Amino acid sequence: MRTIAIIGMGLIGTSLGLALRAADPQQAPLGAVHVVGYDQQHAHARAARGRLAIDEVARSLEAAVRAAQLVIIAVPVQAVQPVLADLAPLLAPGTVVTDVASTKGAVCGWARDLLPATVDFVGGHPMAGKEQAGPEAAVGELFQGAIYCLTPDARARAEALTLVEALVVSVGARPYFIDPAEHDAYVAGISHLPFVLSTALVAATSASPAWKEMAPLAASGFRDISRLASGDPRMHRDICLTNREALTRWINELIALLVETRESLAAEDAAALDAFFEQSKAARESWLASRPQLRPGEEQLDPPQAERPRWPGWLGGGKQKK
Amino acid sequence: MRTIAIIGMGLIGTSLGLALRAADPQQAPLGAVHVVGYDQQHAHARAARGRLAIDEVARSLEAAVRAAQLVIIAVPVQAVQPVLADLAPLLAPGTVVTDVASTKGAVCGWARDLLPATVDFVGGHPMAGKEQAGPEAAVGELFQGAIYCLTPDARARAEALTLVEALVVSVGARPYFIDPAEHDAYVAGISHLPFVLSTALVAATSASPAWKEMAPLAASGFRDISRLASGDPRMHRDICLTNREALTRWINELIALLVETRESLAAEDAAALDAFFEQSKAARESWLASRPQLRPGEEQLDPPQAERPRWPGWLGGGKQKK
Numbered sequence: 134m135r136t137i138a139i140i141g142m143g144l145i146g147t148s149l150g151l152a153l154r155a156a157d158p159q160q161a162p163l164g165a166v167h168v169v170g171y172d173q174q175h176a177h178a179r180a181a182r183g184r185l186a187i188d189e190v191a192r193s194l195e196a197a198v199r200a201a202q203l204v205i206i207a208v209p210v211q212a213v214q215p216v217l218a219d220l221a222p223l224l225a226p227g228t229v230v231t232d233v234a235s236t237k238g239a240v241c242g243w244a245r246d247l248l249p250a251t252v253d254f255v256g257g258h259p260m261a262g263k264e265q266a267g268p269e270a271a272v273g274e275l276f277q278g279a280i281y282c283l284t285p286d287a288r289a290r291a292e293a294l295t296l297v298e299a300l301v302v303s304v305g306a307r308p309y310f311i312d313p314a315e316h317d318a319y320v321a322g323i324s325h326l327p328f329v330l331s332t333a334l335v336a337a338t339s340a341s342p343a344w345k346e347m348a349p350l351a352a353s354g355f356r357d358i359s360r361l362a363s364g365d366p367r368m369h370r371d372i373c374l375t376n377r378e379a380l381t382r383w384i385n386e387l388i389a390l391l392v393e394t395r396e397s398l399a400a401e402d403a404a405a406l407d408a409f410f411e412q413s414k415a416a417r418e419s420w421l422a423s424r425p426q427l428r429p430g431e432e433q434l435d436p437p438q439a440e441r442p443r444w445p446g447w448l449g450g451g452k453q454k455k
Numbered sequence: 456m457r458t459i460a461i462i463g464m465g466l467i468g469t470s471l472g473l474a475l476r477a478a479d480p481q482q483a484p485l486g487a488v489h490v491v492g493y494d495q496q497h498a499h500a501r502a503a504r505g506r507l508a509i510d511e512v513a514r515s516l517e518a519a520v521r522a523a524q525l526v527i528i529a530v531p532v533q534a535v536q537p538v539l540a541d542l543a544p545l546l547a548p549g550t551v552v553t554d555v556a557s558t559k560g561a562v563c564g565w566a567r568d569l570l571p572a573t574v575d576f577v578g579g580h581p582m583a584g585k586e587q588a589g590p591e592a593a594v595g596e597l598f599q600g601a602i603y604c605l606t607p608d609a610r611a612r613a614e615a616l617t618l619v620e621a622l623v624v625s626v627g628a629r630p631y632f633i634d635p636a637e638h639d640a641y642v643a644g645i646s647h648l649p650f651v652l653s654t655a656l657v658a659a660t661s662a663s664p665a666w667k668e669m670a671p672l673a674a675s676g677f678r679d680i681s682r683l684a685s686g687d688p689r690m691h692r693d694i695c696l697t698n699r700e701a702l703t704r705w706i707n708e709l710i711a712l713l714v715e716t717r718e719s720l721a722a723e724d725a726a727a728l729d730a731f732f733e734q735s736k737a738a739r740e741s742w743l744a745s746r747p748q749l750r751p752g753e754e755q756l757d758p759p760q761a762e763r764p765r766w767p768g769w770l771g772g773g774k775q776k777k
Contacts, residue, residue: 319669322659324673326659330680331735333716336735349745350642351645351646358679358680358683363736363739366732384717387656391706397695399703403692411688413653413661414688
């Protein structure tokens with residue numbers, strides 16, 4: 134029986150608890166688990182317990198980690214630093230610590246600076262989420278088939294990696310080992326730039342004096358592209374602040390492309406516009422075709438009879454494990 | 456029995472045919488109809504006939520409109536001008552002409568210049584669509600509950616308006632009368648800017664040397680925000696070229712917001728980022744709550760347990776008819 138502490142009973146922490154407790158101990162590489170949950174807001178931990186996401190509510194950080202072999206920090210990225218500082222004196226030698234924050238460079242730096250050499254840190258980032266926040270929104274299936282990035286500290290023991298990898302597989306996700314700086318640069322493009330764009334689109338249109346007349350005309354296209362603007366503002370802010378450099382580079386790319394498009398419009402350059410739309414359509418279709426697997430429910434995100442990605446057996450990349 | 460000619464058997468033309476032929480003649484304001492279809496590419500018209508979207512395939516534009524009381528031009532916006540020129544000498548006095556193009560200023564100007572005074576023009580734009588093009592992608596339910604913009608020419612007789620309004624209601628959509636210039640400014644923000652942004656995002660990320668490593672990490676958020684980049688490149692190009700001024704204004708707004716965001720990042724201005732994300736989240740949620748009705752299948756576009764818009768009885772705006 135392994136004891137696992139989850140610090141932070143928000144969407145991800147509670148969903149991890151649900152997934153861990155739903156896993157078959159005979160099948161899941163983590164085996165039988167006892168999950169202890171803690172949240173500064175005690176009501177969140179109680180709600181998680183009410184949803185059977187955890188076996189036990191801890192009243193303090195100390196109580197949460199006392200018997201834990203594995204500690205999962207599932208708080209907003211800006212809160213990871215103080216939590217690591219608070220945890221440092223409480224962790225027994227040999228404890229393995231991981232997190233779920235959306236940026237990894239800052240988090241891995243804090244862990245290196247703050248945690249004692251007797252514990253191992255393996256950064257983590259499940260590529261899964263939804264707009265809604267809090268324990269009520271949690272679902273145990275959230276990680277099924279999702280890529281789960283792991284950025285182990287250079288000092289971490291092999292056993293620590295194996296343990297966190299077992300966690301990932303037990304919740305139904307697929308481990309993807311990656312360097313923290315690479316991780317941050319990549320997710321800035323495919324995750325952080327998208328929510329900035331989605332938010333900017335809503336900001337631009339809804340600030341218009343004509344918004345009241347425009348709004349009824351907006352249909353499913355607007356709905357889809359604006360979906361990320363409904364995400365948690367605090368999480369988005371924290372991600373931006375801990376990934377400023379990579380995100381700024383992507384924002385600059387985007388501005389350059391918008392300026393080019395504006396110039397194509399001014400010049401009535403049909404060929405340039407053709408190339409712009411055709412190349413992106415082809416790139417997206419090739420991306421859809423390369424996707425190894427849709428997560429449950431994702432196929433419903435497409436309109437009826439929409440493009441159906443093919444399902445090749447596995448990812449092309451060489452970094453993928455399991 | 457009314458004879459209706461549809462010129463252009465693409466997604467919209469064929470879907471209109473399906474919707475018209477599926478409508479109950481006892482209930483639909485248009486009554487019993489005989490639908491004639493024409494497409495420059497004869498195979499498209501044959502495919503539409505094979506799907507029972509039309510009663511009859513016409514071999515020429517002349518044959519298509521010979522007996523028609525109502526002519527629906529359903530070709531890409533740049534092709535509307537030559538089609539209007541070709542139609543002009545063929546139309547019997549009293550014929551009513553409408554179109555389905557996504558921009559209305561240019562189209563209404565062409566109609567005024569090219570059509571004889573003996574026929575009536577009422578511009579139209581159903582706020583419905585999907586990424587796939589061609590008669591194979593057509594669905595008769597495409598317009599159910601959708602807003603259908605109508606921009607009548609000042610010269611059009613009241614009977615012409617009534618006839619086109621009956622068409623809109625017969626296919627399950629809701630007429631929304633609007634000035635062509637207003638229409639173009641509004642849809643530039645809620646429809647054309649979105650597909651430019653979606654395309655620019657795919658262009659930026661897929662052009663990166665790291666795209667091969669990034670692509671597997673992209674998940675449902677990227678998928679939704681990039682969906683519009685899979686639309687018909689030629690249609691997108693034509694829309695851009697016929698709505699250059701309005702679209703350019705929106706692109707400038709977006710660039711300004713991205714520059715502001717970049718400055719907030721550089722200054723580590725958490726309060727500015729908070730305001731940016733919070734205001735847009737609130738604006739989107741208020742938009743979702745105000746939506747009068749989801750079209751069939753749209754509720755599936757949201758992830759499981761996602762925000763559920765409330766369904767007030769009707770649109771707030773005063774322009775809505777029926």
